[in-house]
Amino acid sequence: xxxxxxxxxPYCRSYHNGLTQWGSTLPNPYRFDATPLIxxxxxxxxxxxxxxxxxxQALAPAKVPLYDFSMYTMLQxxxxxxxxxxxxITLEDVLKTLVSVGVDFKAMQTFLxxxxxxxxxxxxxxxxxxxxxxxxxxxxxALLGRYVVNPDxxxxxPQQFLLLLNGMVSRLMQGGPNAI
Numbered sequence: 133x134x135x136x137x138x139x140x141x142p143y144c145r146s147y148h149n150g151l152t153q154w155g156s157t158l159p160n161p162y163r164f165d166a167t168p169l170i171x172x173x174x175x176x177x178x179x180x181x182x183x184x185x186x187x188x189q190a191l192a193p194a195k196v197p198l199y200d201f202s203m204y205t206m207l208q209x210x211x212x213x214x215x216x217x218x219x220x221i222t223l224e225d226v227l228k229t230l231v232s233v234g235v236d237f238k239a240m241q242t243f244l245x246x247x248x249x250x251x252x253x254x255x256x257x258x259x260x261x262x263x264x265x266x267x268x269x270x271x272x273x274a275l276l277g278r279y280v281v282n283p284d285x286x287x288x289x290p291q292q293f294l295l296l297l298n299g300m301v302s303r304l305m306q307g308g309p310n311a312i
Contacts, residue, residue: 133158133301134274135166136267139181144271145204147283147290151271152197154294158301166200169270170259177207177221182258184226186251191235191243198233275300 135151137144148166155164168185170178181203188199206229209217218225231237244251261267265274272282279300286292 133162133164133276133297134265135164136169136261136265136270136272136274136280137166138169138171138270139178139200139203140175140207141270142208143283145208147271147293148200148204150290150294151273154297159305162301162304166196167261168200168258169261169267170255171262171270173256173259179255180221180223180226181207183223183252183255184230186254187230187240187243188233188235190247190251191239192233195230195234199230199235202229202233273297276304 133155135148135155137148152164152166155166158164168178168182170182172178184203185196185199188196205215206218206221206225209215227240230240265272265277265280267280269282269284272280274280275297281293281296281300283290283293286296
């Protein structure tokens with residue numbers, strides 16, 4: 133299962149925690165990955181946010197949820213606190229965010245020096261996922277690489293969306309990939 137989201141999508145932000153919590157409850161052999169998309173190669177904010185997430189995943193996987201929350205806040209602002217969206221972000225902003233969520237700065241420097249170029253080559257994959265999964269809206273959840281559903285399939289109701297996903301997973305468990 134793959135949760136496909138965009139850091140600048142307010143709906144992704146509102147569904148993010150619920151979907152990642154749901155994903156953590158999936159039985160074996162099912163796995164759940166939250167995967168940020170780059171919806172436009174011209175969107176430097178998305179490219180930098182994805183690059184930062186890849187760094188967090190490599191160096192401090194437990195800090196990824198904090199990083200995701202920070203990126204949503206940075207790119208969308210926070211209505212509760214009145215914090216405005218930053219507009220254009222820089223690599224320095226992303227690196228500062230990584231440090232603020234608990235990624236060790238020296239480890240990050242060493243990692244980027246030795247593997248930064250390899251990591252940069254992985255970023256475009258996140259832009260190709262839109263075509264791979266034929267994503268038309270975010271958030272979306274891809275199941276077994278064959279089915280892609282989004283909250284619109286449940287009248288944009290978060291509880292109904294989780295019920296839909298539960299039903300699909302149950303059908304898969306009972307009858308395999310051809311059960312849906």
